[in-house]
Amino acid sequence: MEIAFGPVPSRRLGHSLGINNIPPKHCSYSCIYCQVGPTPAQEITPRVFYPPQEIRRQVEAHLHAVRARGEAVDYLTFVPDGEPTLDSQLGEAIDSLSDLGLPIAVISNATLIGREDVRAVLNRADWVSLKVDSVDAGIWQQINRPHPDLRLADILGGIRTFARTYTGKLVSETMLLAGLNDSEKAIQSLGHFLSEAGIHLAYLAIPHRPPAVSGVHGPNEHGVTRAYQILAAQGVEVELLTGYEGEDFASSGDFQRDILAITAVHPLRESAVRTLAEKAGSDMGIVANLVQSGELRRVEHAGELFLIRTFGRLTNP
Ligand code: SF4
Structure with a gap:
């Protein structure tokens, strides 16, 4: 199993070397927009997947190989084909990579963040992204199709608790879907939650790859602009992840x-x-x-x- 991949260019993380610490597709959600397809059997209890030593071995070998080709790496990022916090040894894996001298990121769907042990694990990362597609339970059910034992209130409460004490960089990510979570009311509620929770940088994305459920798509430019402006008016810093990774934003004179x-x-x-x-x-x-x-x-x-x-x-x- 190839655990390390990339680096892939990421506007958020520069050159991000990906770590796939979960075999496909172990997830607590079965999002209608998931590019990995539907989740065959959802799960919410962390368990053992790959030994942390094996993750370390593969990441180190891959890092050497890409550096030997002259490529830069800015972040080591846990971004598997599933939910990374389902790995009960994620904390050990993060610790095992700490002497490689690179910041560590985790991109999580936030479903297990109500658990104290999961918050403690995420605390060890330098950068954490948490998925918040909606704070309305009905819309959340429609979009994320969660494991039946998950409660949105526990997830939102866990995010608030985590945000209070986390000292790294915390961001949220919302996938905007036309006719589902892009209404003015839904975005107002999202912005209220994010600003009250203390998440000051929110990324808005739209699906760019074939979704698990056909016909699911993002709003057009008007809908995205509206969502951006509503969140910005609530004091949330917003950036769009609408597909174009761009160049950096320093003025080039062009x-x-x-x-x-x-x-x-x-x-x-x-x-x-x-x-x-x-x-x-x-x-x-x-x-x-x-x-x-x-x-x-x-x-x-x-x-x-x-x-x-x-x-x-x-x-x-
Ligand atoms: S949380 Fe991520 S991996 Fe899980 S179903 Fe949703 S998009 Fe797919």
Whole structure:
């Protein structure tokens, strides 16, 4: 079994060397958008999968191999084809990697975070992402199709408790699905929970790979812009993970390149784009061309015009 893979480019984590510490597909959810397909038998009790020494051996060997090819690695990331905290030895695995000199990330669906032992394990990681697709129990059931013994209130309570004491970087990730969790009311409730829990960076994603249930898809640019603005108005820092990994956002002096990179992450008011154009000694003709070619889209929200990077053809049927 190949446990280590990548590194894959990630806007959140740079060059992220992935660690698949769970065989496919052991999960507590069976999300309708899951790219690994439906979960055959959901489980919620952590148990032994691969020995931590084997995880360490494979990660170290893979790290040496990719570095020998001159590739950079910025993070070691537990991102399996299932839920990483179902591994009862995840804490030992994290500890076994600590002397490799790289920060460690865990991307979790948060279902077991109501457990004190799971919070203690996640505490050992430098960066943790927790899935929060909805704080409405009915929508949560529809989207995540949880194990019958899971309770949304326990998960949300566990996230609040974890956020109070965790000293690493904590972020949330929400998969936006058209007609399910993208209404104004659903996003307001989500934003209220995130800001009250103290999660200050929320990532919004849309499905980009074939989902477990056909027909499931993300909202269009208008829906994503609306969700972004609602969360931002509640004091939550938001970034979009809508498929384009972009380049970094340092100004390159190339207005077109910068505007495409920024609008992939943050929808920008047209007035702000105009100001940027002036600063760069450029003009809005470039923006008009990008809109015409379909790379940018103009979206109206609350009486204001925004520009957002077009997601690409997999977003909507
Ligand atoms: S939590 Fe992740 S692995 Fe589990 S069903 Fe949902 S998307 Fe798939």
